[in-house]
Amino acid sequence: MKFPPLSCGILLRRYKRFLADVQLPNGEQITLHCPNTGAMTGCANPGDRVWFSTSDNPKRKYAHTWELTETHTGDFICVNTQRANQLVAEALENKWINELANYQHIFPEQKYGEENSRIDFLLKKDGMPDCYIEVKSTTLLTDNGIGMFPDAKTERGQKHLRELTQIAQQGQQAVIFFAILHTGINTFEVARQIDPKYAQLFEQAGDNNVKMLCYKAQIIIEQQRPIALELRKALLS
Known part of the structure; x- marks a missing residue:
């Protein structure tokens, strides 16, 4: 991008x-x-x-x-949170995310769920379950060098985890995608100390086959200026 x-x-x-x-x-x-x-x-x-x-x-x-x-x-x-979705869209279109490369059709911003949510991306392919992807921009770097999400209590994020858990229970693919937008982050954890409820729902989502993906953005510098970001390096998958 x-x-x-x-x-x-x-x-x-x-x-x-x-x-x-x-x-x-x-x-x-x-x-x-x-x-x-x-x-x-x-x-x-x-x-x-x-x-x-x-x-x-x-x-x-x-x-x-x-x-x-x-x-x-x-x-x-x-810090521009809109860039996270743009990066993921580019990566999906170019098949850079190995776990999601088999899908043919990409639909952004689709309504879904019992709590009136909007999923960031809905992927489809004939003969495969639909895939629902929620993107989270991740920029919090702790003193011990670990990247974390969220950086504040997030009731919206909690809702998304509940919705994705229900999607997975219905037999569809559900993915929470952490886009790491801090070049100093090399490992990732959920910020349990910041939002214990989110961490609890995160564990429940994993127990119900919600897939967790974590990819790090690479920054491209030209003539001492940042000119682009690419989302290709998996931290967790």
Whole structure:
């Protein structure tokens, strides 16, 4: 997945969830739109370099969108949660996810379930059970080097696990797909200490044959600028 052209600055602060102030190399200060409603633990430290895209849409109040954080340790974090689904869509279309490569048809954003949910991707192929995929953007890196999800209590995520468990019990394929968008993450665990209920439902889902996949995004740098992400490396499968 290629980024639009990116510019960089130094993060001053993130506030009101959707806004961030950045200082540009020329000293100018601008406000970015932050497309991430999560806690963003470790992803929004003042002083880190941030990379942002710019829209030419005159109707936008904030023309710039925060895409990546570059930490003091040299790791890149994709903070734009919309990119997770775009990465998975690209990987599905190109058959980069071995466990899902046999499906022929990809349908994004399909309604399903008893709790009125919307699945990120529904895969179909004649003669095979339908496959329901829920994508989770994962950016939390703990002090001991482990990537975790969620980074805050998530009732929405709990609902998704209940829905996927029911899908699996009905004989369909159900997948929760953790897209690792932090280059420093090399192992993964569910964050039991942050959301014990989510961890409990995660275990129940696994006991009911919900498949857990975890793939790490690779960042592509050209002329000292990030230009693209690819989702090809499996951490867990």
